[in-house]
Amino acid sequence: xxxxxxxxxxxxxPEGENLVLNCSFTDSAIYNLQWFRQDPGKGLTSLLLIQSxxxxxxxxxxxxxxxxxxxxxxxxxxxxxxxxxATYLCAVKGFQKLVFGTxxxxxxxx
Amino acid sequence: DGGITQSPKYLFRKEGQxxxxxxxxxxxxxxxxxxxxxxxxxxxxxxxxxIVNDFQKGDIAEGYSVSREKKESFPLTVTSAQQNPTxxxxxxxxxxxxxxxxxxxxxxxxxxxxxxxx
Numbered sequence: 001x002x003x004x005x006x007x008x009x010x011x012x013x014p015e016g017e018n019l020v021l022n023c024s025f026t027d028s029a030i031y032n033l034q035w036f037r038q039d040p041g042k043g044l045t046s047l048l049l050i051q052s053x054x055x056x057x058x059x060x061x062x063x064x065x066x067x068x069x070x071x072x073x074x075x076x077x078x079x080x081x082x083x084x085x086a087t088y089l090c091a092v093k094g095f096q097k098l099v100f101g102t103x104x105x106x107x108x109x110x
Numbered sequence: 111d112g113g114i115t116q117s118p119k120y121l122f123r124k125e126g127q128x129x130x131x132x133x134x135x136x137x138x139x140x141x142x143x144x145x146x147x148x149x150x151x152x153x154x155x156x157x158x159x160x161i162v163n164d165f166q167k168g169d170i171a172e173g174y175s176v177s178r179e180k181k182e183s184f185p186l187t188v189t190s191a192q193q194n195p196t197x198x199x200x201x202x203x204x205x206x207x208x209x210x211x212x213x214x215x216x217x218x219x220x221x222x223x224x225x226x227x228x
Contacts, residue, residue, distance in 0.1 A: 004152065032214050043114075043200055043219035044153075051214045089152070096160075096206075097143075097168065098217065100152035 002027045002094055006101035013080055014109055021075040021104045023090035028068050034098070035064050035075050036089045044089065048075070080108045112137045116201050116220035122228045123188065123195055131186045131223045133201035141206040142184035143217065146170060147198040156199075159184055160206060188225065199223045 003026045013019055023033070032051045036044040048057045048064040050073070056065040063076040073090055087105045091098040114135045123129045135142065141160045145153040155168030159178040173192025178184055184203075188195045200222045205215040 034216055036219075041222070041224075043116075043221045044202075044217075046216040046218065049214065049216045091153075096166075097155050097158065098153075100154075102150060102152045 002030075002092060002099045004090060004092055004099050004101035006088075006090060006104050008104060009102070010105040010107075012107045012109065015080060015082060017080050017108075019077050019080055019106075021077070021088050021090075021106070023073040023075070023101055025071045025073075025092045025099075027092075027094070028071055030068065030092045030094060032093045033064075033066055033073050034091045034093070035062075035073075036091065038087045038089060038103070040086075047088075077106075080106075082108050082110050084108050114201055114203055114218055114220035116199075116223050118223060119221070121223055121225045123225060124228050126190045128187055128189050129195075129225070131188070131199055131201075131225070133184045133186065133220060134182055135184075135201075135203045135218075135220075136182060137203055137218060138181070139203035139205050139218070140181070141204045142178070143202040143204075144168075144174070144176065144184070144186045145200045145202065147200060147222075153200065156186065196226050197224075199225060 007022045034049045035047045050066040061078040066073045087103040089103045091100045117132045143158040144156040157176045159165035175187045201220045202217040204217045
């Protein structure tokens with residue numbers, strides 16, 4: 001059974017800092033890995049999707065990497081801003097469904 | 111604008127009552143999903159549907175029922191058999207079509223319905 005773990009559970013940083021969020025999964029037989037953002041009381045917004053054959057994806061200040069063989073992904077956020085404060089979730093896609101981690105709650109203070 | 115609409119935003123259930131959560135999408139997506147989110151836990155899949163008039167149980171289907179009579183709509187009923195229904199319920203959709211389980215299209219989410227017990 002696929003299990004997804006995210007570390008740390010919570011992170012607080014000052015504005016402008018670069019940071020890394022970690023995601024690990026137990027079964028490397030995945031089709032893709034997605035990173036989502038969730039604001040309080042809201043749904044999920046897709047940030048990046050990395051296919052199993054890819055090593056990384058970039059969107060603006062966000063860069064996600066995937067090492068399928070070791071079961072790890074990282075989300076790198078450059079020059080963090082207070083507007084980046086949210087919960088970040090990773091999810092891996094197996095056969096027909098996504099399996100989610102429990103998320104990292106990020107607070108960026110001005 | 112295309113998107114997913116969930117209603118109501120907040121819902122209260124009395125003991126012994128069934129309640130239905132609405133999910134409508136105008137993205138022309140084939141696949142739709144229902145998830146439950148509890149504090150400190152990841153999203154868990156309740157039901158999913160890859161085509162009209164067909165749906166599959168997810169990991170926690172007991173106490174829930176769904177229908178998929180139209181491509182745009184995937185309502186979720188929380189029955190009285192669900193002993194602990196208090197949670198945040200999220201509906202999602204994706205382009206994935208039946209038989210294409212390896213699609214690399216992202217899932218799109220609605221804004222959720224928060225269900226509580228009276």
